[in-house]
Amino acid sequence: MLAPAQTRARYTVSGYVRSGTDRSVLPGASVAVPALGTGVTADSTGLYSLVLPAGRHQLVISFIGYQSQTRDLNLTRTQRLSFSLPESANELGEVTVVGSGTLEQKLQTPQMSVERLTTKEARLLPALFGEVDLLKTLQLKPGVQNGGEGTSGLFVRGGSADQNLFLLDETVVYNPSHLFGLFSVFNPDAVQSVDLYKGGFPAQYGGRLSSVVDVKLREGDPQKYSVSGGLGLISSRLTVEGPIVKDKGSFIVSGRRTYFDVFTRQINKLNENTKGYDPIPDYYFYDFNAKANYKLGAKDQLFLTGYYGRDVFGFNSTNGFNFDFTWGNRVGALRWNHVFSPKLFVNTTVSATRYQYGIANKLDQFSFSLSSDIQDYALRTDFEYAPNDRHVFKAGATATSHRFGVGRLQAGSSDGSLNIGSDVTYQGQEASLYASDNFKATDKLQLEYGLRLTSFRSGTDIFGGVEPRASARYSLSSTTSLKASYAQMYQYVHLVTNSGASLPTDIWYPSRLNVKPQRSQQVATGVSFLLGQGKYLLTNEVYYKWARNQVDFRDGAQLFVNSDLDAEFLFGKGWAYGNELYLEKKQGRTTGWIGYTLAWTQRNFQPQRGTTGVNNGKDFFPTYDRRHNLTVVVLHQLSPRINLTGSFVYTSGAPTTLPGGRFLLQDIFGDNLDAVPIYPDRNTYRLAPYHRFDLGLVYKLKPRRGESDLTFSIYNAYNRRNPYFVYFDQVRDEQTDQITSYRARQVSLFPVIPSMTYNFKF
Template identity: 75%
Template structure:
């Protein structure tokens, strides 16, 4: 929201404060305080704080947030003033289906940033979910430009980037593995999450370290007025959240936990079949996670926030023949943030954080044991300053320093009698630092710029790297309902995820830039147009992007990943391109809400011959497995009555590129000996699996208890039972008389049929 330059000479004062929900007293990031007659306004940040410069005198203010009642207030400014607002929840019958916490369509139209998606847990909870387990990353996959890795995965592939090129932040602390259950669910418990911002391009200068996207997750602070309990009982998991005041008016806390109970059922099944010598036990598997959030006001100008997360996946198999297999992985995150307000125009957030991700496998056969593991640990400090110079310029600047510890590979093998004991440990350290500055410049009511610069550096041992990352986003309003947008960003990535895709289980190793492993680098330019349609009820956007990347990392065939002191020699390096067009139509108000997104995109990679190898695909350009030509999503939320909500989502995408043998030949070493069949493969990923499509349905029934809230949610995953491809294998076709192979038949393996799920949610 800009203002003509002619008003520059007027005496101005700063109005600032917090905007909260009247019922829960939690802050509302993204709420708006506006003076419509002046064309001026401000949006609250992640702490619910706003600050706006207004001319002296009497002003009419409008305070709004989707899903809450709009407040109007007349004030007289004679000095800088602190004024906070509490917004009551919408009382009309349609209030239940409005997405609380999402930016209004007009805000999105007028914002200089493009390629940004804002979601809340409220929105995710309305959508049907696999096994009834709400997943905010699954909701992100329903947005244009964001694709999953295939059936049953929660990994994000954003605008042609690989899964490790996404930066996941939990209250400013990095999360290295955002997945549970081999990728089926994310680690972000919807009961603890307040909002998620996804940046696909035009990255603000305060973010860096990854090439393709930033997923900025903010957790809830808890109710500062009264104790509250909420949770849910579902098909595979249960959740419980407790929140309340530490001291009324001073601080609050929130503790949330979640656990699956696959193992409860599988252990009982195994026990019932324990006496059968031919019975193969079902492996134990479960995951759990805990979230903690606390905040406390030290005074009018100071507030501290504490965030904690602990999550683990546990997989175990104990056979009757003495073979035991244990597999676990998980994240640990802690962050302490201090918010200090120097003045209504100038404040700072400083965060000290620690994060760790560990992966380990253990095997035991009789008396022989074998184990491998890897991990990464970070200790970081980050400080971000915000300075509102006037209603035309808002400056942000800051710095971050991170110490990385890489446990690249730990191997141990031993025997029970002590005759064998082998230990190997490969570890590195790295230091990463960055400084940045940016300016949000409202040139006039039609033109707004957000430009900045980020300087980064990385050191591992005696190896040093650095880079300059310019950022630019611009918005020009052709009319009150039409905006043109443009963005450019350059990114560096100094840590790399090495994943052995040929392994039966994932082998995730984080590795620093060092020796011959140069940092990855990308540049992205995007342009688009946005329209408000239907009296402001619909927002239509059309964005075109082009991204090119260098120093892309892969590994040679047969690479030895664990306990390798010269892992640099296993890497291959190449370049990549991705480009596409994203069309998005969104509606956020009324009895029926939702969105339609369509993406037409291409993603390519090229790894030329190097290091004594033929490269990948003999150096020819190929499509990676996450390339999708077409991707369509349709999400519809409809309020049938005050107690019933209907939800649905439909997805369609082109099939994954894959490599399949195009022919085979048979040979015998000597006459009469067994013959061997050798497959002949064409170029990498020269085939595509069948197209993927799925319809999910849901219905939410809201009870009317005397106290609190209750609802029963029925979700149907893959409602018309379409068998989507997971992978393809080949069956031999043999002659019944001679038993000779006469051909091969392709077989498709599908993961999920139609899956209904019932979840009971409560809050009191």
């Protein structure tokens, strides 16, 4: 007769959870033993490790959008056991964009303020121009604000756009946007999953203040070759994947390109002889993803990741003025995964990343170019050790070498009479060390706590920080949990942007001299309820964040090619607080969620360095402050082949600065009257509220070979003219032609936009 569970020998069962369709890993999949009330979630590589008492157990393996699997296990020794989950036959009606794993997992984990997406889920939602975008899907979550009409920038819990850490297979991506911010650089065909952390950050993440967006690429099918892609309104995609050696290694190669330029060039060609015709600027973007993996043995596996993307904007006028504007990312990473034992494994990653930005123009015989870039080389290692079913220890270190090309200027004439140049470059070294423990103290109380040590050196300037992290979950009952978290973060690199420029100016700048690291602290607490026999999850989170050494710039700052850029910075403090209410449903023919955020974000920059600061040292709301944010997403299965989706978004208007009046100024002769605007405090006005309703329909076709579907979407279905910016028009007297008043005019970007995309796989 077996002894009681607590005195029995204990063994570890571990392995991978993969998709039965293409053998890709399923990070966040659940492996549970309901009879013991225990279970684990697979990590980002699909690996799980579970310590159980000896004896017979029934394992339940599940992942959203896949059929759950039950496996009987007679555990008499430590062993490896992997699982392949088949896709749900009712897949359109089964999936929705939810947090990591099932609703029960989300209730029980100590981690709060985290969301997980997969491409399969995001494809069901309506999209602008039919182009699925993962960052825009994240904007439908509570606590995540969009930057306004037509942007994909994330503003998370009061943080600015540069305070988000974007990782692609453990490698930093500095600019995640295409098309001036309308789309992200993450090709949905190549992405396996996206994790968004809004708070309670695990100790392995650092370097930014507001959020972490951790993107994992697919590994490719190790058993058979396939080709997939899509034809859309503005772009096309193509993906090829298959085995390198069957069941031992695989690859995936994916690319996409827009074709605005194909049409605009033809239009320009047809009108090149038309008098007074202004050519349409040339614009396109493309990106390329590749990933390969190979098993060296039972305990070792290599992963190679590559990304290259580029945006190209060009203008060639009839008067000899030529203008070119380009930007893009390059990423490469090599990761080695080694399993020492079922309880201990390590990932080691060597990576390189580079972001480049450049402007070049030419007028007759004179040429001018301006550029900036940032380049990193990094080494990272992460250990995970699970000695028993109560502890999971993680530890690791990262070292990064930065090279900041703050500004390069080259100007000259074709005859050689003028040739000038300037180059401002800095070096920086960043290092971190972390350790954490996920501790199941009792059946009701689970803790995750850790410490991260960071340092940064630029020249002779050295900075350092201690970043404690902690989160806790206490189960009041099987359907109710209380959660709380705390995190301190440091940010050593800063994005210098000139919002007043007609084109964005992206310069990454290191902490040095007078430019101190940005720092934040965030506390959050919440309660979660499972309702309707587990069909619904209701969560309510309250957060407060303090930020120090926030960056702004003095009026008239010279941002490009400035060897003393430190003198242009102003530093202040900020704070943000709010309440996020979230209800989600994932079972039945109708799924979806409702999210509502009530939030405040403020900044303060006191007078400094001979300036009046910002807003004369008074508190002000930044442009991304939004008081109310409501999102409603509904996915309904009309039939096994047809899925109907809809989303509604409402946000308060963005703060802006508009003149409160004007006074007349005339010369000494009483002529030449000029109306000079009088500006009040910064951002005292708000634009009109933003709201939009989108509709989508996915129709699954029945080709003779492979699979395909048609995706229809209507963006801004009721044609709401949302504000992009406001300007003032002169109102003149019809008889005297004198200015009598000024009238505010609103500029909007997108009316109702229908689109269709054909997706295929064979």
